[in-house]
Amino acid sequence: MLERFxxxxxxxxGEIVGLWQEQSIPTGHPLxxxxxxxxxxxxxxxxxxxxxxxxxxxxxxELVRIDPACIPLRxxxxxxxxxxxxxxxxxxxxKWALLAEGTVAxxxxxxxxx
Numbered sequence: 001m002l003e004r005f006x007x008x009x010x011x012x013x014g015e016i017v018g019l020w021q022e023q024s025i026p027t028g029h030p031l032x033x034x035x036x037x038x039x040x041x042x043x044x045x046x047x048x049x050x051x052x053x054x055x056x057x058x059x060x061x062e063l064v065r066i067d068p069a070c071i072p073l074r075x076x077x078x079x080x081x082x083x084x085x086x087x088x089x090x091x092x093x094x095k096w097a098l099l100a101e102g103t104v105a106x107x108x109x110x111x112x113x114x
Contacts, residue, residue, distance in 0.1 A: 001027060013107035016045045019055075030077060038091045050103035056095060067100035 021042040026032050035054070041063065044052040054066040076087060 001025070010109075013045070013049055013109060014047070016107070017047050019044050034076065034087075038088055045107055046103065049107040051105040051107060052100065052103055053105045054100075064095060065100040065104075066095060066098050067104050069104065070098045 019042050022035075022040070024033055024036060039056050040054060041057045042055050044055055044063070046052075052063075052065045054068055055063045056066060058064045
């Protein structure tokens with residue numbers, strides 16, 4: 001996977017401003033497809049180099065920003081072991097308690113060989 005990533009052309013942060021819908025690449029990790037199963041829609045990159053990493057569609061057809069720091073990964077992994085459907089229902093019930101107050105990520109140009 002890293003080899004494929006490093007073979008891709010570099011992109012300047014300003015070139016990706018806007019909404020981006022993701023597509024998962026199966027890696028065998030326990031969290032493969034978890035976000036999609038929870039209803040994750042896209043990311044948003046802004047011109048000020050800030051980003052909303054987790055955007056979900058609300059029932060009112062608006063985007064809901066979730067702060068990834070509020071997601072207890074150990075708990076999520078526990079749910080995965082017995083029922084992803086239960087985790088999805090719990091997340092949908094709790095997503096309003098996980099709202100981000102602003103952007104929670106930023107863009108920067110990095111040299112992958114450093």
